[in-house]
Amino acid sequence: MITFDGVTKRFPGGMTAVDDLDLEVPEGQVVVFVGPSGCGKTTTLRMVNRMIEPTDGRISIAGDDIMAVSAPALRRGIGYVIQQIGLFPHRTIGENIATVPQLLGWDGQRTTDRVQELADVVGLPDDVLDRYPHQLSGGQRQRVGVARALAVDPPVMLMDEPFGAVDPIVRSRLQDEFLRLQDDVRKTILFVTHDIDEAIKMGDRIAIFSEGGVLEQYDTPENILAEPANDFVSDFLGSERGLKRLALIPASNVEAEAGPVVSRDDRLDSAAETARRYGTDWVVVLDTDGGVVGWIAADQLAGDGTVADLSPRPFRVLVRADDSLRAALNAMVISHTGVAVRVSDDSRYEGVLTRAALTGELK
Amino acid sequence: MTGQILAVEILNWDWVGRNLDTVGGRLVEHIVLTLVPVALGFLFAFPLALAAIRWPRLYAPLLGFTGFLFTIPSLALFVLMIPFTGLSVTTAIVPLTLYTLLILVRNTVEGLNAVPRDVREAAEAMGYTPLRQLFRVELPLALPVIIAGLRIATVTTIGLVTITAVIGQGGLGFFFITGFTRSFPTALTVGLTLSVALAVIADLGLLGVQRVMTPWQREAA
Numbered sequence A: 001m002i003t004f005d006g007v008t009k010r011f012p013g014g015m016t017a018v019d020d021l022d023l024e025v026p027e028g029q030v031v032v033f034v035g036p037s038g039c040g041k042t043t044t045l046r047m048v049n050r051m052i053e054p055t056d057g058r059i060s061i062a063g064d065d066i067m068a069v070s071a072p073a074l075r076r077g078i079g080y081v082i083q084q085i086g087l088f089p090h091r092t093i094g095e096n097i098a099t100v101p102q103l104l105g106w107d108g109q110r111t112t113d114r115v116q117e118l119a120d121v122v123g124l125p126d127d128v129l130d131r132y133p134h135q136l137s138g139g140q141r142q143r144v145g146v147a148r149a150l151a152v153d154p155p156v157m158l159m160d161e162p163f164g165a166v167d168p169i170v171r172s173r174l175q176d177e178f179l180r181l182q183d184d185v186r187k188t189i190l191f192v193t194h195d196i197d198e199a200i201k202m203g204d205r206i207a208i209f210s211e212g213g214v215l216e217q218y219d220t221p222e223n224i225l226a227e228p229a230n231d232f233v234s235d236f237l238g239s240e241r242g243l244k245r246l247a248l249i250p251a252s253n254v255e256a257e258a259g260p261v262v263s264r265d266d267r268l269d270s271a272a273e274t275a276r277r278y279g280t281d282w283v284v285v286l287d288t289d290g291g292v293v294g295w296i297a298a299d300q301l302a303g304d305g306t307v308a309d310l311s312p313r314p315f316r317v318l319v320r321a322d323d324s325l326r327a328a329l330n331a332m333v334i335s336h337t338g339v340a341v342r343v344s345d346d347s348r349y350e351g352v353l354t355r356a357a358l359t360g361e362l363k
Numbered sequence B: 001m002t003g004q005i006l007a008v009e010i011l012n013w014d015w016v017g018r019n020l021d022t023v024g025g026r027l028v029e030h031i032v033l034t035l036v037p038v039a040l041g042f043l044f045a046f047p048l049a050l051a052a053i054r055w056p057r058l059y060a061p062l063l064g065f066t067g068f069l070f071t072i073p074s075l076a077l078f079v080l081m082i083p084f085t086g087l088s089v090t091t092a093i094v095p096l097t098l099y100t101l102l103i104l105v106r107n108t109v110e111g112l113n114a115v116p117r118d119v120r121e122a123a124e125a126m127g128y129t130p131l132r133q134l135f136r137v138e139l140p141l142a143l144p145v146i147i148a149g150l151r152i153a154t155v156t157t158i159g160l161v162t163i164t165a166v167i168g169q170g171g172l173g174f175f176f177i178t179g180f181t182r183s184f185p186t187a188l189t190v191g192l193t194l195s196v197a198l199a200v201i202a203d204l205g206l207l208g209v210q211r212v213m214t215p216w217q218r219e220a221a
């Protein structure tokens, strides 16, 4: 746990970068600092490992004042991913990752094993370990930055825009991998970004700062999106706040409606009756195992014969319980039926999600 | 026929053969008179450069002073020393050392200042102590610029050493004096060739040292 207690930083010249900050970072959680450029995110991070000394206030880690040990000793116990990556250009990737183990005097074999292990953990191919940083891609360099910070398995990590220098696709992959990793290692992490979407995705909790280092709101992503504390926060969340909220809610939260369901052996007139009963101009066709075959427009359900005589059109997207409501909304928008079909993990039909149900969930 | 006579006049191999010992001795003297000032110069320049980085206000006056030293004509400086140190080796070494300071201080400071800020901050964040950070991170990265300074200082000193002959400490410079005073071209040729060769070899040698010590730059292509 990291505790900020009345922490203020004023730089010479009177500019206040962090203003009387009280904040607790719970053990094993990711707390994301987010806010516009210059709002004091990096400054706050650097006060934790004493690269910047606070003007006022106290910071402690697991109850111990950070001033109790020497700055270099403190820093060796805290993983730090610097905003500009900052790899050592004169050392190979392996040597870069081995930096802190070497500072702590680990023996050669233990260091080599650990470097190897970390390369696997962050997804670096073995053959890059002997290369120099300038011979790597941007994404690979960011992985090295993370591996170097993880080297001695520190319980606390400070990550300053760790995925800032790569394109959105690589960033999203690095984020996913990092979240999977964090599921295993459960470190206490301070994560800085100026991208609200990254904050929502990565954070167990989010701290939103405004210019002058003022903490505007500190809460879970869900709560912040549901109830922004003030205009600054809602402006910062942007115009797609509703969509961002939907992205955080699993599709299982909304009760699926039974929907107009027919099977292949159903006679066409009874299928048409099903559509009429539900007030839809389409029906969902299921096979005998309850799997989703597709849908048929109600105006095709005329004449003798059975549903099997017609060819149902497939749903392009099916939603599962752990997909988000945003994915469900997407399914609604791209389907002619205007609903999202939810299926179980073994692909059996569970029901349909309607827009009314989504709106209800956001209330 | 004339060509041959001319060749004989420029370089008398016979004389060279007879004076191999002298030539070798002067060459060694020249090398020593170069190495000692450059080494001493670096020994002084390094802490001065560190001080200039620690207290940036020192840098301008330091450059001003060492630059002023550099502008004093060498002959004048050697002569100025004579009342204090006579015609000893010291009289040659002190001025030669002073001349290296400007380049060595400047390149050490510039080299260390050019270490990218993010690299320095990363080192600090990893838990390097300041001294260890200097030697393990900053100096290795500053090495190409520092060695560039050493190359200039060395080549300049090799040239200046020839002038110290006038105070009796000349290395290869003696051959210039002999050559001029006795109108003996062979001595001039030997002195000139060897001092130029020495400069080229020293320069390439230091370049080689830099290559070996900065493997990360080699693959930069």
Ligand SMILES: Nc1ncnc2c1ncn2[C@@H]1O[C@H](COP(=O)(O)OP(=O)(O)OP(=O)(O)O)[C@@H](O)[C@H]1O
Pocket (backbone or CB within 6 Å): A011, A012, A015, A016, A017, A036, A037, A038, A039, A040, A041, A042, A043, A044, A194
């Ligand atoms: N060493 C310093 N001296 C003076 N002012 C500084 C110093 N470091 C930062 N500042 C100022 O403090 C404020 C906060 O800077 P900080 O680097 O913490 O911002 P940030 O939120 O990390 O911004 P970004 O998103 O651009 O990285 C800025 O206005 C900055 O100019």
Ligand SMILES: [Mg+2]
Pocket (backbone or CB within 6 Å): A041, A042, A043, A083, A160
């Ligand atoms: Mg920053």
